[in-house]
C-alpha cells in the first residue's frame with residue numbers, strides 16, 4: 001500500500017511540518033490514515049498523492065495529511081489527579097505569588113478540541129472566582145490543528161465527549177443541552193482565547209506565562225524536538241511559574257519549574 005520510499009518521505013514530512021516522529025513499524029497505520037485523504041483529494045493511489053505532496057504547493061492537501069496522522073485524543077479533566085493538584089496546590093500557590101499584580105497568564109500549549117482549557121476555566125470559576133474577581137486572567141489555548149481549534153471555539157461537544165470526564169453536577173452547571181449535543185456556558189467560552197500555533201515554528205511574542213500545560217504532545221516528538229520546545233518554554237515561563245507535562249512525559253532539561261504530576265503525589 002505504501003512503499004518504503006513513500007513511507008520514508010511521510011516520516012520526514014511529518015517531522016518537518018509538526019515535529020512528530022513516526023515509528024519505523026507504523027507503515028500500515030500511516031497507509032490506513034492516508035487512504036481517505038488520497039480519496040478525498042481525488043488521487044488513485046498513495047504514490048500519486050505523495051508525488052503531489054512533494055511539490056508542497058497544495059495547502060489543503062498538506063493540512064489534511066498532517067491532520068490525519070496526528071493524535072487529537074483528549075477529554076475533560078483528563079488524568080484527574082492533575083486537576084486536583086492544580087486546584088489544591090499549583091493554582092493557590094501561583095495566585096498567592098501574584099496578589100500584587102492581580103494578573104495570571106495560563107497557556108494550554110497543545111489544546112486539541114478544547115477540553116483541557118475548558119477544564120482549567122471550570123476550576124477557575126468553581127474554586128477561585130471570588131479571589132480572582134478583579135484580576136486580569138489570560139487563558140490562552142493553542143494547537144497546530146485548525147480542525148480541532150474550530151471545534152474548540154464553538155464550545156459545543158457531543159454526548160460522548162461530555163460523558164468523558166465531566167460529572168453530572170459539572171455538566172449541568174457549565175453546559176446546556178443543545179439538540180443532540182452540549183453547549184458550554186458563554187462566560188466559560190469567553191474565558192479562553194484559542195489560537196493556532198505550531199510549536200515547532202516561530203512563536204509570536206508572548207507575555208510571561210505563570211502556568212503552562214504542555215501535556216501529551218512531546219511524547220509524539222523526537223528527543224531533539226522535545227528539547228528545542230522545552231528550551232523555548234523556559235524563556236516564556238515566568239521565573240517562578242510552573243509547566244506541567246503529561247503523565248508519560250518527562251523533561252530532559254533539569255528545571256525546577258517543570259513538573260509531571262503523579263497520582264501518588266496527591
Ligand SMILES: C[S@@+](CC[C@H](N)C(=O)[O-])C[C@H]1O[C@@H](n2cnc3c(N)ncnc32)[C@H](O)[C@@H]1O
Pocket residue numbers: 017018019020070071072073074075078109110111112113116142143144145148197198199200214215216217246
Ligand atoms: C494527544 S493531544 C493532547 C491534547 C491535550 N493536551 C490533552 O492532554 O488532552 C495532542 C495535540 O497536540 C497537537 N500537536 C501536535 N503537534 C503539534 C505541534 N507541532 N504544535 C502544536 N500542537 C501540536 C495535536 O494537534 C493534538 O491536538
